[in-house]
Amino acid sequence: MDHTTSASRPRIRAERIYNGMPARELGSEGWHKPWSGGNGGNCLEAMKLADGRIAVRQSTDPDGPALIYTSDEMTAFIEGAKAGVADFLLS
Secondary structure, three states: OOOOHHHHHHOOOOOHHHEEEEHHHHOOOOOOOOOOOOOOOOEEEEEEEOOOOOEEEEEOOOEEHHHHHHHHHHHHHHHHOOOOHHHHHOO
């Protein structure tokens, strides 16, 4: 499900977006907390970029690094997590 519209996505040239870049360079609009829970507000925030990639940052460090994933990478992660492939991380 896409929670943003193309109008709210950052207008950043694709060649400037790279893995580990300062998240603040992606702007403050368009970030969502799809995985928040009972963890005291410590969660991931995600943003769908105009070119279809997904940026992820730590909510408690919004100026820290952003990890940039392709749509295929994020799909594989979410489908794997739903299938229990990452359950070992919880124990």
